[in-house]
Amino acid sequence: QSKTPSKIDNVFQNYSHSEISRDAATIKNSVVMHLTATFLRTPANMDSGDAYLASAFSVRDRLLQRWNMTNEYHDRVNAKRVYYMSLEFLIGRTFDNALLALELRNEYSKVLGDVGFCLEDIIDEERDAALGNGGLGRLAACYVDSMACSDYPGWGYGLRYKYGMFQQQIIDGYQVEAPDCWLDSPNPWEFPRPDVTYPVKFYGHLVRVPDSKHRFTWESNVVYDAMAFDVPVPGYGTNNVGNIRLWSCKTNSLFDLNKFNAGDYAGATGGQVAAQILTDVLYPNDNTNEGKELRLRQEYLFCSATLQDIIARFKKTGKPLSELPDLAAIQLNDTHPTLGIPELMRILLDDEALTWDEAWSIVTRTFAFTNHTILPEAMEKWPVPMMDKILPRHMGIIYDINLYFLQSVEEKFPGDRDLLRRISIIEESNPQQVRMAFLACVGSHKVNGVAAIHSDIIKQSIFNDFVTVQGEDKFINKTNGVSPRRWMNGCNPDMSALITEAVGDRTWINDLTKVKKLEDHVADDDFRARWSAAKQKNKQRLADYILSTTGIKISADALFDVQVQRIHEYKRQLMNIFSVIYRYHCLKQMTPAERAKEISRVVIFAGKAAAGYWVAKQVIKLINSVAEVINADAEIGDVLKVVFIPDYSVTAAEYLIPASDISQHISTAGTEASGTSNMKFVLNGGIILGTVDGANIEIGEEIGEEQIFFFGCLAHEVGDFRHYLRFHQPKPDEALQTAFDLIQNNTFGDGAIFQPLIDSVLRGGDVYLLSVDFPSYIQAHKAVEDAYRNQEEWVTKSILSVARMAKFSSDRSIQEYAEEVWNIEPVRVTN
Template sequence: MAAVGFPAAHSLVVWGRRKRRSFSVPNLILLNTGSTMPNKSLVNNKRKPWLAELPALGIKAKDLALDIRRHFSYTLGRDKYCASAHYAYTAVALTVRDRLMERWKNTHYAYEEANCKRAYYLSMEFLMGRALSNAMLNLGIDDPLNETLHDLGLDLEEIVECEQDAGLGNGGLGRLAACFIDSCATLQLPVMGYGIRYEYGMFRQSIENGHQVEEPDHWLRNGHVWELERPELTVRVRFGGRTDDYGDGSHPRRRWVDTQDVLAVPYDVPVPGYRNGTVNTLRLWKAVATDEFDLQDFNAGDYAEAVRSKNMAENITMVLYPNDASENGKELRLRQQYFLASASLQDVVRKWVLVHGEDFSEFADKNCFQLNDTHPSIAVAELMRLLIDEHGLSWDDAWSITTRCMAYTNHTLLPEALEKWPVRLFRQLLPRLLEIIFEINARFLGEVASRWPGDLDRLARMSLIEEGWEQQVRMAYLAIVGSFSVNGVAELHSHLLMQGLFRDFYELWPNKFNNKTNGITPRRWLAGCNPKLASLITEAIGDGWLTDLSQLSRLAEFADDSAFRQRWREIKRYNKERLLKYKKAELDLDVDLEALFDVQVKRIHEYKRQLLNVLHVIHLYDRIKRGDTSNWTPRCVLFGGKAAPGYFMAKRIIKLINNVASVINRDAEVSAFLKVGFLPNYRVTAMEYICPGTDLSEQISTAGKEASGTGNMKFMLNGALTIGTLDGANIEIRQEVGPENFFLFGLTAEEVEAMRSHYDPESIINGNEDLRRVMHLLESGHFNQFEPGIFDPLIQSIKSPSDPWMTAADFASYVEAQRRAAAAYLDQEQWTRMSILNCAASGKFSTDRTISEYNRDIWKLTPVSPSPVGAQS
C-alpha cells in the first residue's frame, strides 16, 4: 500500500508478546493524532518546506468555492453531467475537512510540545449525529459557505440531508459522550475519545401495522468522509487460548498463549472546538482478521473454513450492541468490550514506551482513563495485564499505577444494567484476564475483611465474583475497586449510588465518590438546531452564551417584554411547522400549529413510562367521547424512540401507542381536539428538529430510576416546559427554573420504596374513576378489536402488585399535572414567559460546565492552545 510520491515502504510490526504480523505501510507520519517514529531520512532532510507544511487554506467564499470545485472534479472525478447530490455533499465535506486537518495537526503539535497530561474517554457509544453542519458552526465558516453554495447553485439543506447519522450509539449514553468530547475541544483540554467503528449502527426503525420493524443501518455504505484510516497504528487483541508459567523459580511469570488474535485498525475522526483552533481526536477501532484466509483450507476446497476466522474477527465490530439474549450475543458483546479496552490501552501504552521506554514511574501522572459506564470496565484488568505481562512490572507497582489513572462514571440505577459475565465465559474468552480479576478480588477482600472482621455477608456483597448457580464477574465492582474516582451523573443519582447500590463501597472509600451532573453542548443543541432562536438570543444578550451558557440568565429580563415574547412565539410556531414538514411523509398528521405539542422521545423502556403517557392519552380520548371538552386545550402528543430488539414489553408499548393513535386520528369527533403520532427512527438528526418544536417535555420516569436524562435539558434549552417526576436531573432543572415553571407530579424515590411492600394497584384503579375508565377501554379490546389479547401483558403489568414502575400509583397525580399544563397553555402570554424563563435557567446544563468539573476534580489537565493556522509549529 505504498503511496505515490512517498519513500519506499517498510515493515510495520503489530506487537503482541509472541506473535507479530508485518504490514507494508508508508514510512511517514500520516497526521497528527499520535505517531510512529518518523523515518530518519525525513528527520534529517534539510529541504524546506517539509511535506507536512502547506500555506494556510482560506475560509472566504471564493476560497471555499475553489476547493469544492477541485474536490468535485479531481478528488471525486465528477463532471458537468453528474447530478448526484451525494457527490456535491462529499466535495463540500472534504473542503470543510481540509480546514479541520490544518487545526488537527496544530493541536497535536501543541500537545506534544507541551508534554501535557492527557485524558482518554473510553465509551462503547459515541452518538455523533451529522458532522458537516456542526463543523461549519465550530469553524465559523457557516456564513461564507452558505454564500458559496448559493453561488454554486447548491442548496445547503439538500447537501446536509445527504449525510448519514454516524451509527455509533443508541441513546443518551452515546449522545452524552459526543457532547463531552465537543466540550473538551471547546475548553482546549487534551482529551481523546476511544470507541468502536461499528459497520452497522443502531437499527433503522420502521412501523408496520403498529409494530416496530428493525432494518439494518449500514451507515458506512457510502463511506465516511470525516474519518482517516491509520493502519500504521494497528494493534493486536487476543482471545481464547490458555495461560502457563514460565521464568525461573525466583521470578515466576504467567503468559497468555495459543490465542486467536484479531487486529484492531484505528480510524480517526476530528472533533473541533468552538472557533478556537483546537481539533481533538475520536479514535474508532475496526476489527480485521490477522490473515485474509487459511490458504491450506482454501487449496483443500474447504472455502467456508478458509474464511471463517476472517468473518469471526470482523463480526466484533459489525453491529452496535448485539442482542445479548442468546449465548452468542453475550459472547460477542464481551468480545466488543474487551476489544475496545485492549486496543485503546495498548495504543496509549505504545505511545508512552516510544517516548519513555520502559519507565512507567510517571505514567499515572500523565494519563487518565475515564470509563463511560460499566462497559469498558475490563480496562482495569487489561492495564494490569499490559503492565505485568508485557512490561515486567511487579503487581504492586502495576496496581498503584492502575488505581491512580482509572476513573469510572456510572450511568444507571438499574441493577440488571450493571453488567455481569459468567466466569465460564470469561475463562473461555479471556483466561488471563480472569486470573487477574481473581487476584484483584482476593487482595480486595483481604482489605474488606481487615476493615470489617468476620462480616461474611459484607464480603459476599462486595466480592467481584458473585456466587450462585453460576459464578458471575461483577464488572461495576471491578471498575470501582480499580478506580480512584467514581461518579454519578445527577445529584439524586449520585446520592442513591452512595446510599443504595454502592453503599458498601462508599462506606469503605467515601472520598472516591462524587457527582458530575450531566449536560449538553449548546453549540449543537441550540445554535445548530434552532438558529432562529439562537439569533434572537444573541441579539438580546450577545453571543457569549455559546461558550458560557450561564449568560442565558440575562434572558429573564426579557420575559416581561411583550414584543420579545411575540418574536419568541413566532419562532416556536416556525419550528413546529419545520418539525411537521420534516416528518410529513411518515406522520401525515394535519395538526393545528397553535396546539400544545406534547412530546416524549427517548429509548422505549418500562421505567421511562411511555405507558403512563399512553394511559393519559386514552383518558383524554375518553373525556372527548364523553363531551367533556369545555375550555379544552388542543393537543398533539408525539412519541418517538426505539425498543431493543429483544425487549418484548417495550415493543408491545410501541404497538399500543400506534393502535391508540390510529383510533384517535381516524375519529373526526376526537381528532379536532387531540392528535397522536409516533415518530419512527428517532435519532440525533430527528431530535434536532423535535426539541425546537416542542412545548411540553415529558420526563416521567419512576422516581429513583433515571440516572440523569439529557433529553430534558435539550428541551429546556429550546424553551419547552417540563412535566416530570423528582427523578434524575429533573430535580436540578426544577431547582434552577423554580417550581412555578415546572409541572411536578408523582411519588418521590423514598415514597416509591416505602410503598413497595404494600403496593395494591387494583385498589388504586377501583378508587379512581378516570383510571378505571381507561383500564376498561384497554381490557375491553377497544384499541385491538381485531388483535385479541395483544395488550394483556401490558394490562397485567399495570395491575401487578410487583410492578416496579408503579404506573397506577402515579396516574392521578400525572393527570392533575397535565390539567395544570393544559390550563397554563391557554394563556399564551404567560406560557411564553415561562418558556423564556426555562431557557434562561438552563445555563447549568452545559457540558462545558460538566467537563470543567471533571477536569477540576478528576483529570486535572492543563488547557493547551494550538498555534493559529498558518503559524510555524
C-alpha cells in the first residue's frame, strides 16, 4: 500500500502552476542536466542524437507542467470528457510540434546554435511514431490535436505497438518490408504508468449468477495485464494539453518459475510470448480487413482496458453510473473498437449489477460511431465460433443486443422477414458472422460518414435499412479536417509567415477562418512574389530530400506533380503511371525543338502497399521500372522525371506537401470516403487534379471550380459502367493502348511481369474504370499544363485557394462533433 503525504507544502503546491521558464540560461541548464543525469553523456562527447534527446526531455519538462495542470483542472471542475477510441494514431514527430505549441522554437534554436548544432538537424534525429496505416490513423492524430487546441477535454485511447507501420525498402524496384523498431532508443514522448494496469480475460466459461437474467460470472485463467503509457498532445496557444493513452501488454507475472526450474525454458516464457504478441504489431492493412484471431484479441485487449479505465475515472466523481453519459462521450474510430459496446454492457451488468435496460440506456447515450470506408473488403466481420471461443461473455451479450433489436424491428415492421435477415447483427452465413458495423450502429446514438458524398452513400447502401428503422436523424455527416498546426505552420514556415503578415497576427493558426484575409493581397505584386518564392524554396528543399533519399537529381524549376498515399487499386496509381508512359511516348515522338517547348515535369509517387496485396506491390514495381528507363533517357533529360520516394511517412509528407504544384486525388468516383491529403495540399498552395469524389467535391465548392481540375465519371454513373464492363470487353483509347503496347514491348523490362496489371483492365472487368476515365484524365493533364504556363494566373489560384480553405481545419470538424455528437463544452484551463 503506497502512502500520500499528509500535507503539501508550497514548493509542491506551486510546482505545476508556475510559468514555463523560457530564458536561455535556464533552458541551457536543463538541457545539460538531462544530457548528464538522464543520459550519462557530457557536453564534450555529445552528438546530435544526444542533443535531440536532452533537448526533447527538457521541452517535455515544460510541457508536463501544463499537462498536470490540465488533468488537475478537469478533475476539479468535473469536466465532461470525450474519449476517441482508435486502433491507430499516426502521430509522426512530436519535438518540433511541442516547440511550436510552447512557443519555444527560437529559444531552443539559439541554445543549440550556441553549442554548434542546427535545430533542423536535431529535429531530424526524431523517429516517427507510426502507429497507423494511413488516413484513418492520421485523422485521429489531427483530431486529438484539435481537441487540445480548442480547449476540449479530450483523450485518445489506442495501443502502444512495439513495431509500428513497417519500413518500406525498395530493392530491385520491389517493395520489401522491414520491422519498424521505433522504440529502440528512448522515447521522450511517453510516460509509463505501471500503476494504471487492468486485467483482461480471454476464453473460459460462464456461470450465471443465481436468480439473475443477465448477470454472469466469467471464469477464465487466461488473464493478461494491459498497462498504460501516456503521450502528451500539446495544445497551441492554450494551457490545455491532451493525452493519448496507449496500452501495452505487461508480461512479467506470466513468467513460469516452476517450468524454468524444471529446465523447460521455452515453456517458462511461453505465456509471456503469447501475451506480448498482442501489442507487438500494428496490422498493416489499409481499407482491408483480415479476420485473424490475433487481431480480435488485440481489439478486445484495447477495448477492455479502455472501458475499465473510463469507468474507474468516472467512479472517482462519486456519481451514479446512470450519469456516465453526462461526463463521458466515446467516439468509435471505425469498427475496430466496437467491442467497447459489449464490454461496457458486461461491466455494467456483471460487475455493477445494473439491469439490462439501465445498462443499454447508458451505452447508447455514450457511444457514437464513424464509418471511414465503404469498400466491401474492409467490412469487419468475425466468425461466431471464433468470437464464442475467445470472448464467450461478449458473444452472449451480442446475441441479446441483437435479439432486442430485432424484436423492436419486428414490432415496427411486422412480418418483414427479409428485413430482419438483412439488418441482423448476425449474418446467417456458414459459419455465422458478427457484422461489426451493424453492432456499432445499434449501440451508438449517432453514426457519421467523413465527407458529404460518403455520408450520403452509406445512408443509401450499408445503413439503408437502419435509416428506415431508426430514422434519418441518427445518420449525419462530419467532413474531415486537418490540423493547421502541423500541416501549415509546422511544415510550411515561409508561407505561414506570409499568412501571419496578411492576417496581422498568428491567431489564424487556431482560427482558420482568418485566412480569408489573403484575398486582400492577391493583387499585391510584392506579396505574390514572396508567395511564389516560398513555394520555390519548398520545392528546392524537396529536391534536396529526393536527392538524399533516392540519388535522383531533379530540377526545382520543373512542375512538381505528386501522388502520395497508400497504394491501392481504388486510388488508381496505375492510371497515373499509364499516363506517364503515354507522356513519355509523346515526348519521344517530338523533335528536340518541340520538346524544348514542353513544360518540364517531375512525377512523384510515394506510398506503402499492404504486405499481402500483390497487385499493389506490382504497381510499385511498374512505377520503379518506368522511372528507371525514363530517368536514364538522355534525350528526355529534365523534361520528364519519375520518382518513387521509399518509406512514405508523416515526416516525408511534411517535405512533400508544401512543395507540390499539382497533386493527384484520382480515386474512382464513390470509392474514396473523404481523403485528407487533398486538404493538406490545397492548404499549402498546391492545386489539385482529381475526380468528383470524397472531399474533393467540397474543396471545389469552397475554393471555386476555377481553382481545381476535375475529370472522370460521376459516382452515380459507376454502377452502370461496371455492369457494362462485366459483359463487354473494355475499349482502351489510343493513349491507353499506347501505354499497354510500350509495356508489352518490354520498354520497361520484362513486360510479362506487368501483364496482370494490364489484364486487370482488359480481362478483370476494369472494376476501377481506368479505361472509362483515361481520356478525360489525359485532357485534364493538358488543362493543367495550359494553366501552369500562365504563372500569374497560377499564383492567383494558389493564393485564392488557401484563402478559402477554412472549412478544412480539423478545428471545425471537432467543433461540430462537440456540438452535435458529444455535447461537450470547451474548458479553459487556468490555475
